[in-house]
Amino acid sequence: MSDKQTIKHRGAKGEFHFAYDDLHQPADDGVDMKIHQELIVFIIWAISFVALSVALPNFFTEGNLISLLRSVSVLGILAIGMAIVVIGRGIDLAMVATMAVSVAGAIVLLQQGYSIPVALLAGFVFAVLVGTVSGILIAYVEIPALFATLAMGLFIYGVGRFGFFNQDIVLIPPEGGSLSWLGAGRVFGIPVSILFLLLFAGLVALFLRYARIGRFIHAIGDNPSTARITGLPVRKLYVLSYILSSTIAYCAGIITATGVGSMNTRIVNSTMLYDVILVVVIGGISLSGGKGGVRNVLVGTLLIGTLLNAMTIMDIQYTVQNVIKSMILLIAIIVDSLLNPRDEQTAQQGDI
């Protein structure tokens, strides 16, 4: 008999209790759902790949497939960097600006006669600095990531355009010619940039899955308050994640610039940033943090790369391509919010 009475007691004590249970409909979202989204995207990719191979005569050729992969390798690397930040429940809107300005700065040093290692190191240090400042603004000053990185991107582009270089396109001088292997070289016929994509994918996948710090980034994205109470260095981890995204952006920029012999800083004003977010979200990394990994980025990269390539082959106007991309991004974000609803209780004000 005591059981029955106790139930009544607890009930009287806690509407809380029941509100809890109502929220906790045995939820098999989380990983299961996420795998679903990843799988759905993969299947869509496979179907469109087969369909395009049949429909477009120039699509399924060795040359085109390699150019497809090469065209998305930089996008993929950027998306891997972005994924680290998004898993930690942030976003880095300064990535493309960091990439353009740090690389352009390095090239300017080359033009002025500094040696290759010095120039590359200077660009790297600049990228680390940008990530550190963004991270400090977000973690310690507690500015929402969206605004902090947006402002940071505008700021460094302005500084770069004003102080480092005065043309939009910064050409790599002949002394830097040996670098062109990074962007345009081939190993066994495979472009080096694709190998770099795979290298970054492998390293970051290992980091996120098996490094203590990598697991911590999942934890702060999952629930920052819990992470704090558990004794994780939440603020330092935020800063670290922005440093990682900035340095990965720098590496992607080096590959871009060496591939074409110049850095076109106008990409800061292009849709590239949105393509990066598109890849991250469409692969199934939730903007609410804590979920997903490198596999999701690769799946997203494949799909977007294939679509972009096919649209180019079909000679679809650039502006129309943007309409199609933006539609896909919108749908992906809506599907994300349906599959990974952000819980009101754990939602933090200010971030995305």
Next chain:
Amino acid sequence: MTDILELKNVTKDYRGVYAVKSVDFTLKKGEIHALLGENGAGKSTLTKIIAGAVAPSSGEMLIDGAPTSFAAPKDALAAGIVMVYQENSLVPALTVAQNIYVGRERFYNRLRGINIAAQQLMQSLNFNVDPTATVATLGAAQKQMVEIARAVSQNARVVIFDEPTATLTPEEKHHFFGLMRRLKQSGVAIIFISHALEEALNYADRITVLRDGEMVTNGRTDAFDRDSIIRAMVGRTLSKDIYGTAAEERSIRKPGKKVLSVSNLSMANLVKSNSFSVFGGQVTGIFGLIGSGRTETAKIIAGVLKRDFFHGGEVHFHDQSVRYITPQPAVRDGIVYVTEDRKLEGFFEAMSIGENIGMGDQAINGGPLSVYSMVRVRRLAGEWIKSLNIRAINEDAKVIELSGGNQQKVVIAKSLVQHPKLIIFDEPTRGVDVGAIVEIHNFINSLADAGLAVVVISSYLPEILAISDRVLVMRNGRIVEEFDGETTTEEKIMYAAVH
């Protein structure tokens, strides 16, 4: 006097568990009616039923003798029932007049028009508030006046105040009750919920006491005194069954070494000059009503919150003065806090049981470059799942899919894996099923037996009595009384906790 409102046999249950059970309640025209009871006694649910915010599961509500049911608060509003919630619902950026008429503006809203109307309203109530002042610039008492004026402007016949005096200074309280009397004279019936018994005894015409969702007693105020109310609030016979036996069987543990000593701890107006000590090898229970600053005190000790920078007091842990600005150093020193709100800050919902426990371990073990060892995590998870009897298919189950009791055990395991010397449980059995309550209590006892300093914060008296060797009572941001766990009674503790 006639009954303006009558509840007959009203029940509200959540899936068979009663928040309010078969309550009869009457409210007469022009009376002040105090509704008293412990935290969770059902006062809020009952008033929400009256205000149309919660629909009763069964029972009848009569207004002026006619059966009524409200689908939404706006129906209750139309019937003249207004509820003033504890956190005031005014828009800080708008003026007093705008706040009074917010939501009821005409299509063309003339500020001058509402200012004049508000001015007249304020004068008729004899309130001294400038209608053109911005609400953000007002004090707590003046805000309360605006709330009341708004209620009156909606032609309220019944006004319900939920803990109206909790945020007021003594002077403001005095003023507030003056307002309440004036409202009463104009024929409005008033229900007020309060933890302060003196207020009820001094100002109410009638008193109703709720306990565990049931109406225990009601009557005219002169039939009550402080002692009889407290007895009515806590007088349980039922709870002895599961908590009482456990309490009688055990013996009180003697205090060990002094582990924590807190002196003059202060934070804003939530914790005021709080001083106490915690000893190893025993369970120190902290009882207090909601808002007494228990959680805040615990969180300051564990580094989750920061005490006041100036005159914030001292915390000594193992005779070392400590001042944590984040929980990380506190956890490393051996102080862990098990939260009262596990979903908000207790566990990682997208992670498995094993990973949650692993996070606790990794937080204190390993350097910046170390590898997250799956083998270690699996071993730890296996051990803790076994020793805490966490029921799940395996350690890969998501925490969010578990029952409340098992979730709580995961949170406890995540904290214990950090080898604490002082562990603070905040409402350890909130939202936990009956079987798990007993298990968690046994577990807390075994921790104290093993020599740990254990603090249990609870607002549920039987729980405090069942597991505490020493009971500290908090009121208004400080420890006001200390009891020996063996000899104290629910009445004594409650007497100290209410004001």
